Amino acid sequence: MARPPVRKGSSRTAKRPAKRQPPPAVEPPRPVAEPEPLRAALPASEGLIPAHGVYVYGVLRTEEALRFGPIGLGVPPAEVSTLVYRGLGAVVSKGPLGVPDPTRDNVLTHHRVQEAVLREHTLLPTAFGLTFPSPEDVTALLRAAHDAFSGVLTRLEGHVELGLKVLWDQDRVARELELADAELGRLALQPPGSPGHLEYARKLEGALQERARREGEALVDALRPVAAAARVVSPVGERMMLNAVFLVAREREAAFDARVKSLAANHAMLTFQFTGPWAPYHFADIRLRLTREEPPKNR
Numbered sequence: 001m002a003r004p005p006v007r008k009g010s011s012r013t014a015k016r017p018a019k020r021q022p023p024p025a026v027e028p029p030r031p032v033a034e035p036e037p038l039r040a041a042l043p044a045s046e047g048l049i050p051a052h053g054v055y056v057y058g059v060l061r062t063e064e065a066l067r068f069g070p071i072g073l074g075v076p077p078a079e080v081s082t083l084v085y086r087g088l089g090a091v092v093s094k095g096p097l098g099v100p101d102p103t104r105d106n107v108l109t110h111h112r113v114q115e116a117v118l119r120e121h122t123l124l125p126t127a128f129g130l131t132f133p134s135p136e137d138v139t140a141l142l143r144a145a146h147d148a149f150s151g152v153l154t155r156l157e158g159h160v161e162l163g164l165k166v167l168w169d170q171d172r173v174a175r176e177l178e179l180a181d182a183e184l185g186r187l188a189l190q191p192p193g194s195p196g197h198l199e200y201a202r203k204l205e206g207a208l209q210e211r212a213r214r215e216g217e218a219l220v221d222a223l224r225p226v227a228a229a230a231r232v233v234s235p236v237g238e239r240m241m242l243n244a245v246f247l248v249a250r251e252r253e254a255a256f257d258a259r260v261k262s263l264a265a266n267h268a269m270l271t272f273q274f275t276g277p278w279a280p281y282h283f284a285d286i287r288l289r290l291t292r293e294e295p296p297k298n299r
Helices: 104-118 135-144 146-156 168-181 181-190 193-228 250-265
Strands: 006-009 038-042 051-059 067-069 080-084 088-095 160-166 231-232 240-249 271-278 288-292
Touching: 038 193, 051 080, 051 135, 051 146, 067 104, 080 135, 088 104, 088 135, 088 146, 104 271, 135 146, 160 193, 160 250, 168 181, 168 193, 181 193, 193 231, 193 240, 193 250, 240 250, 250 271
Parallel strands: 006 271, 038 288
Antiparallel strands: 051 088, 067 080, 080 088, 160 240, 160 271, 231 240
């Protein structure tokens, strides 16, 4: 009997945002090559030592300051709000002066804040650890990268990221390959450590990789009609045949869910793990390289 896909991540019973159609003139997001880093010049320190830093969770569109409550990093949890500049808001809270420790609690808090924001807004997420010395530094970032942030948010509007991991029994697949390939089956009988067995290991590895590539591509292709974009990322461990992420319009989440369940029902020997919705990390095609301006030297 086929095993149903395991859905992890935010609860499906959580309050859902109003359905939004992406702007008709905007083409659906699609995977792109890694862009050149955007250089954002930050103002130089004026010699004051701040009491704390400003931690950034992501960027969204807003014309007014927003508050998300005490859900941020720290004990007790810091208040999360936005710093607004020309229609963009950086989602921030108080944070340490340096990079916070990447403890399990801190990383989970970072993602939970992003999930909370994502319920009502399209979010351009930042990776864990982005901290600035002052609110002015954050505003300088929004000013320097305004056009780039706006462009990415336009492409991501109304979309979320969903993840799919597919696991297989590699030993069972190896036996199938040995039965299908007489030469591979013959080499499998060679004594361990012998030249024949080493050749078997090499050929089996290649056959497993080809099988995973072929079956993984077929699964991704089956999901493309209900996704705006898809990316395959590196599997983790021998049991993982496929590790993929999809950019899906909010109003198509149910259709995507149904397609995954259908695939799971038709692939009884595979285990499907379905995660999300998440902020679209893999489709936010922007990288920042921050540089600090030096104060003018006295002449």
